[in-house]
Amino acid sequence: MSKVIADGISSEWKQIARDILKGNLPENAVEIYSGRNIIISAVINGTPVAIKFFSRSLKNKLIYSVFASKAKRSYLYGREILNRGIHTPQPLAYAERRGVLNTLQDSIYICRFEEATDLRQYLQTGEQAWIQFARFAATLHDKGILHRDLNNTNVRVNILPDGKPRFSLIDLNRMRLLPEGNIISRKDSGKNLVRFSYLTPEFDSFAKEYSSARKNLAVDPISIINAKRRHEKQPTIKQTK
Known part of the structure; x- marks a missing residue:
């Protein structure tokens, strides 16, 4: 039954x-x-x-x-x-x-159902697209939202009448939501963004923009880059004081 x-x-x-x-x-x-x-x-x-x-x-x-x-x-x-x-x-x-x-x-x-552009296609439009996406990712993490399958197909983009992009998340079942007021940690933030390092040599610039956009946590961009390097089993960068 x-x-x-x-x-x-x-x-x-x-x-x-x-x-x-x-x-x-x-x-x-x-x-x-x-x-x-x-x-x-x-x-x-x-x-x-x-x-x-x-x-x-x-x-x-x-x-x-x-x-x-x-x-x-x-x-x-x-x-x-x-x-x-x-x-x-x-x-x-x-x-x-x-x-x-x-x-x-x-x-x-x-x-x-909503028509939208996939993230990869949007990012190919240039550096400004990467800057906008970095800010969106920072907002996600500051709001305590960790999409555990954050990738090109699960982030969609619509260009609004004012010319600004609206990012949208799909495939939500693997998401982790912290209680409101809590933020995603440095470590988890780095892991969450690693896969985007394979899309462009501009990942370092993306990491810096993301870091400056985090309102509730001072994130050193090197920590994000090092997350990529650890994933690739490469030597990490020493942080300077």
């Missing part, structure tokens, strides 16, 4: 999530990604949405019999980071089916 658990921004979206979990997809649904997970786009009651179906592997079924599902975390984390002033496509609902011993059988997450 199984049970369905769902939540949404309204009773209507909660029921929509339940119906989709049962296999009742909108007629206009289109698959836009198929891999470990499946993502479908559709228009529901005039709202463009993305529906993410999470992997049903045996490993996930067992792990998430104890922990909150990825669908639930995506929904809750999305609402929380919006409250903290960080953009993500509006979370609308999630649903999950659980069986014997609370084993996770199926789970989905629904959010508003």
Whole structure:
């Protein structure tokens, strides 16, 4: 015997999530990604949405019999980071089916669908793009938000009418949120930014801009660069006093 658990921004979206979990997809649904997970786009009651179906592997079924599902975390984390002033496509609902011993059988997450540019493409526009992204990363960490899979595909960019970029986070289930008022440490900040060092020789400049933008923590840019070097098993730079 199984049970369905769902939540949404309204009773209507909660029921929509339940119906989709049962296999009742909108007629206009289109698959836009198929891999470990499946993502479908559709228009529901005039709202463009993305529906993410999470992997049903045996490993996930067992792990998430104890922990909150990825669908639930995506929904809750999305609402929380919006409250903290960080953009993500509006979370609308999630649903999950659980069986014997609370084993996770199926789970989905629904959010508003938004067209956006991936981060890699935006950063290729030049140094100013890197400066803007460094400031965004600093804001994330000052707000106690650590996206554990911060990469080119999970950061999206829209250029607003005033010409300024709006960064947006997706794939939220691996996020770590500290209580409000707490900030991400120097060590974790460095680790979080390491992978961007492989995209451009300008990483050192990015690190310096990020460091100067941290409002609540004095971060030496060398500590970020050294995080990269430790990751590559290279000698670190000695800091000067």
